[in-house]
Amino acid sequence: MDPINIIIGLNIIATFGANVSGAKKGFKSKIGDVKEKPKTYLQTFPVVLSTLALVALILAVFQVGTLEYTESYNTIRLIGMAVYLIFSWVQIWASKSLGENFSQDIIIKKNHTLVTDGPFKFIRHPQYFSQIFIDLGAAAATLSYIVAPIAVIQIPFIILRASLEDRLMLKHFSDEYSAYKKKSGLIIPFIG
Numbered sequence: 021m022d023p024i025n026i027i028i029g030l031n032i033i034a035t036f037g038a039n040v041s042g043a044k045k046g047f048k049s050k051i052g053d054v055k056e057k058p059k060t061y062l063q064t065f066p067v068v069l070s071t072l073a074l075v076a077l078i079l080a081v082f083q084v085g086t087l088e089y090t091e092s093y094n095t096i097r098l099i100g101m102a103v104y105l106i107f108s109w110v111q112i113w114a115s116k117s118l119g120e121n122f123s124q125d126i127i128i129k130k131n132h133t134l135v136t137d138g139p140f141k142f143i144r145h146p147q148y149f150s151q152i153f154i155d156l157g158a159a160a161a162t163l164s165y166i167v168a169p170i171a172v173i174q175i176p177f178i179i180l181r182a183s184l185e186d187r188l189m190l191k192h193f194s195d196e197y198s199a200y201k202k203k204s205g206l207i208i209p210f211i212g
Contacts, residue, residue: 021082022089024101024161029081031105032074038112056188057127062181067124069174073155073167080162087163100160103153111150114139126185134193136200142209144189144200145182149207152178182207 057063080086087093115122117138121129139146155171158164186206190197 024097025081025083027101028077028104028158028161031108032078032081035108035112039115053129053131055128055130055132056192057125058184058188060126060184062177062184063125066174066177066181069170069177070151070155073158073170073174076164076166076170077155077158077162080158080164080167083162085164085166087165089163093163097161097163100157100162103157104161105157107150107153107157110139111147111154114146114150126181126188128188128192132192134189134196134200136204140204142204143207144186144204145207148178148182152207179207 076085083089089097117140118135121132121135123129143149152171152175155167155174159168159171183206186201190201193200
């Protein structure tokens with residue numbers, strides 16, 4: 021098996037294990053714990069796209085749905101692997117920084133707090149920022165012609181989801197969130 025694909029596969033396993041605790045917190049959110057949860061396709065559609073990208077990546081690790089690996093692609097694949105590895109761990113750092121505020125859904129919990137440390141110091145939505153680069157990096161690392169279009173298609177939906185979360189946070193944390201927005205970027209650090 022290809023060494024880059026082995027590293028990608030091992031990282032999938034490692035990050036899955038690291039994400040389990042965050043996912044448990046997200047699923048633990050009881051109806052009574054939720055103050056507000058918008059009803060929108062943005063609750064599920066971007067998550068479905070990310071899941072499809074992950075399934076396609078797992079297939080790509082076994083060279084299903086990939087271009088043929090040749091020497092001419094080595095630099096692209098190595099850069100893609102580095103981007104994928106870095107941002108998969110930035111995403112976990114962001115989830116851990118959220119602590120009890122973490123949820124798979126777009127929600128405001130009754131005891132919700134505004135998190136402005138860790139990666140949130142620079143960017144309001146580091147998980148979404150990371151997801152974009154995880155999928156683009158994975159597509160380049162594995163030369164997957166299935167992951168690549170999913171990665172590109174999900175970008176506008178991730179931006180829409182981040183914008184919805186911004187409006188929700190502004191509604192619940194008004195002045196504090198307005199001040200935070202002035203110091204941080206929406207999806208790109210220091211921009212937006």
